[in-house]
Amino acid sequence: MIEVTDLHKSFGDTEILKGITTTFDKGKTNLIIGQSGSGKTVFLKCLLGLFEYEQGSIAYDGKIFSKLSDAQKRDLRAEIGMVFQGSALFDSMTIAQNVMFPLKMFTKQSKSEMEDRVDFVLKRVNLADAHNKMPSEASGGMQKRVAIARAIVNNPKYLFCDEPNSGLDPKTSMVIDNLIQEITDEYQIITVINSHDMNSVMEIGEKIVFLKNGYKEWEGSKDTIFKTDNKSVTDFVYSSNLFKKVRRMYIEEHQ
Amino acid sequence: MKTLILKDIDDLIIGSLGIVAFISFFVGGVITIQTALNIDNPLIPPSLVGFATRQSVILEFAPTFTSIIIAGKVGSFITSSIGTMRVTEQIDALEVMGINSLNYLIFPKTVALLLYPFVIAIGMFLGILGGMAACVFGGFSSLEDFIIGIQTDFTPFHVTYAFIKTFVFAFVLATIPSFYGYYMKGGALEVGKASTTSFVWTSVVIILLNYLLTQMLLS
Incomplete structure (x- = not known):
């Protein structure tokens, strides 16, 4: 479990995160949602240890990140996987080399063991034939799948x-969402997704944390989000006519 | 790390040989022609053309002016490649993985540029060769006179001085462009701006250090 307690983060005089407290559970897809500028990315970067925060704590299975030594932080980071918004694949490496990179950095596996593992994960994300392609030769959806691999x-x-x-068509988005959810379930990992894609919220949001102006405004799940009467959440999630209709139908069905 | 160093040697050193060879050969030729055309006093020996070419190429052209050209080629490459990694979150990806991105990206480039003096040695050789070709084929003096000129009053310390400068410039060429690439903020436009700024500051620092080193080592 990841436990976030009273997290505060500022840039200069501007306070971005104003005391966020929440937990992210094992084997669940946890979504952080909110409008642009609500502090989602800053929150995620604090969770990743890319930003230092002024107050509060983040504990990974009981280990408080800010109290770890550099070596312990390195060990913890070896247990973290990250899929960046723009995929962040290394341009100078092939897809197979990109996927092999963390193994080279953090394990002492032989070359054949690493190649087997790369074959396995590339098959897992349905990219069995893409080993020798460069990232620039892959489509946006493929790049995202390589990043997941x-x-x-x-x-x-x-x-x-x-x-x-972001930047993917609805069908590919669904493929990526399902893939992330399957992997979370299969490997029983803690997945935290920063998103403002409402389809993802409805499909895979086993836990949803809604941020507004740096505060945690609401938290729940894809089921409870239909029933909430929190105006900020409903204004954000059901801003389109389609989702308003979906919500109306859901409420009518469950009355 | 070994792979990265070899890749950077290929990109930064081997990839610069062509432009350095081309420029050195022809600028060496131009130095010779300019020197020869400006000597009209019959009391000045014709071997002076070779002497002046050697001194110009070894003392200044090869170490300093080639470094400014390389600041444009290698410096821009370093800034834009690291800057693009910053913009596309590749540096963040390294950090998340627990890799010291500064060390991972800049150390191999610094090591690769330790071979930069070899590029300058080739530049020196080709500069003088270009001068010799221009001198002989342009009919400014004979091959014998040119060779006498390049052997006259040869001071080995001048070569040492040139290589000391080259080592210092190699460090400048690795670090300043890396700094501007690593710490840049923004998008594609800022990558271009960072490349230009890094070229300007690398050139300024090279020129200033050239002055200081010349003052310290030769005066």
Whole structure:
């Protein structure tokens, strides 16, 4: 479990995160949602240890990140997989080399063991024939799948995804969402997804944390989000006519 | 790390040989022609052309002006490649994996540029060869006179001085562009701006250090 307690983060005089407290559970897809500028990315980067925070704590299975030594932080980071918004694949490496990179950095496996593992994860994300392609030769959806493969190749305990569906068509978005949910369930990892894709919220949001102006405004799940009367959440989630209709139908069905 | 160093040697050193060879050969030729055309006093020996070419190439052209050209080629490459990694979150990806990105990206480039003096040695040789070709084929003096000129009053310390400068410039060429690439913020436009700024500052630092080193080592 990841436990976040009273997290505060500022840039200069501007306070971005204003005391966020929440937990992210094992084997669940946890979504952080909110409008642009609500502090989602800053929150995610604090969780990843890319930003230092002024107050509060983040504990990974009881280990408080800020109290770890550099070596312990390195060990913890070896257990973290991250899928960046733009995939962040290394341009100079082939897809197979990109996926193999964490294994080279963190394990002492032989070359054949690493190749077997890369074959396995690339098959897992349905990219069995893409080993020798360069990232620039892959489509947006393929790049996202390679990023997922790279994130899970070292059997992480924690998987973070920043806007995994941005720039993808609805069908590919669904493929990526399902893939992330399957992997979370299969490997029983803690997955935290930063998203403002409402389809993802409805499909895979086993836990949803809604941020507004740096505060945690609401938390729940894809089921409770239909029933909530929190105006900020309903204004954000049901801003389109389609989702308003979906919500109306859901409420009518469950009355 | 070994693979990265070899890749950077290929990109930064081997990849610069062509441009350095081309420029050195022809600029060496131009130095010779300019020197020869400006000597019209019959009391000045014709071997002076070779002497002046050697001194110009070894003392200044090869170490300093080639370094400024390389600041444009290698420096821009380093800034834009690291800057693009910053913009596309590749550096964040390294950090999340627990890799010291500064060390991972900049150390191999610094090591690769330790071979930079070999590029300058080739530049020196080709500069003088270009001068010799221009001198002989342009009919400015004979091959014998040119060779006498390049052997006259040869001071080995001048070569040492040139290589000391080259080592210092190699460090500048690795670090300043890396700094501008690593710490840049923004998008594609800022990558271009960072490349330009890094070229300007690398050139300024090279010129200033050239002055200081010349003052310290030769005066």
